[in-house]
Structure formats: structure tokens, C-alpha cells
Amino acid sequence: MALVHVVIALAVIELFVFALLVGRARVKYGILAPAVSGHPVFERYYRVHYNTLEQLVCFIPGMLLFATYVSAPVAAGLGLVFIVGRILYLRGYVADPKKRGAGFGISALPVIVLLLGGLGGALWAALQ
Numbered sequence: 001m002a003l004v005h006v007v008i009a010l011a012v013i014e015l016f017v018f019a020l021l022v023g024r025a026r027v028k029y030g031i032l033a034p035a036v037s038g039h040p041v042f043e044r045y046y047r048v049h050y051n052t053l054e055q056l057v058c059f060i061p062g063m064l065l066f067a068t069y070v071s072a073p074v075a076a077g078l079g080l081v082f083i084v085g086r087i088l089y090l091r092g093y094v095a096d097p098k099k100r101g102a103g104f105g106i107s108a109l110p111v112i113v114l115l116l117g118g119l120g121g122a123l124w125a126a127l128q
Contacts, residue, residue: 004067007079018049048090059111065118069125078110
């Protein structure tokens with residue numbers, strides 16, 4: 001389970017790094033808080049950060065459920081795929097929003113597997 005916790009911590013650190021990138025873009029493009037629009041590149045960084053936050057709401061419980069009821073090592077591996085997918089999502093989206101699809105898919109698929117697998121494992125355990 002420790003490896004799962006390490007991967008969760010890495011995912012949260014990734015979110016923090018994305019927040020720093022938003023802040024850097026805010027300064028670079030002169031977007032004063034609390035504004036969240038203005039320069040298209042700033043808006044892309046902002047959307048990547050916000051979308052990653054939205055994904056973490058499903059990712060973290062999914063990781064914990066899957067690790068508890070199915071397999072901690074597999075959960076950790078899927079979590080690493082999620083993290084890499086988020087990096088690809090950032091790179092694609094900032095370059096051109098039309099290029100965000102692969103990164104989104106690579107990060108969304110593990111979340112779905114973790115949630116559904118964790119739910120299935122929890123239901124199986126409850127019925128035993």
C-alpha cells in the first residue's frame with residue numbers, strides 16, 4: 001500500500017506543479033487575479049490545472065479502492081499511467097487544444113479502471 005500512497009503523493013505534487021505553471025503564465029501574460037481569462041495560452045494552463053483537479057476527485061478514491069480490494073501494485077502502475085497521461089495532456093493542450101485528446105485518454109482510462117475495478121472488488125468483498 002505504501003507504493004500506492006507514493007503515487008497519490010506524486011499526483012498531488014503534479015497538481016501543485018501545474019498550479020505553479022498557471023501562476024507563471026499569469027505573470028507572463030499579465031492576467032491579474034482573480035481573472036481566469038485573457039491570453040489563450042494562460043487559459044490553456046488554467047484549464048489543464050482545473051481539469052487535473054477534477055480528475056483527482058475520481059482518481060484518488062479509485063486508487064484507494066482498487067488497491068484495497070483488487071491489487072495495490074496494479075493500482076500503483078495504473079496511477080503512474082495517469083500521471084504520465086496528465087503530463088501529455090498538459091503538453092498537448094498548451095501547444096494546441098486540439099492535441100489534448102491522447103493525453104486525456106491516457107489519463108482517463110486508468111481512472112475508469114481504478115473506479116470500476118475498485119467498486120467491483122468492494123462489492124465482491126461485501127457479498128462474501
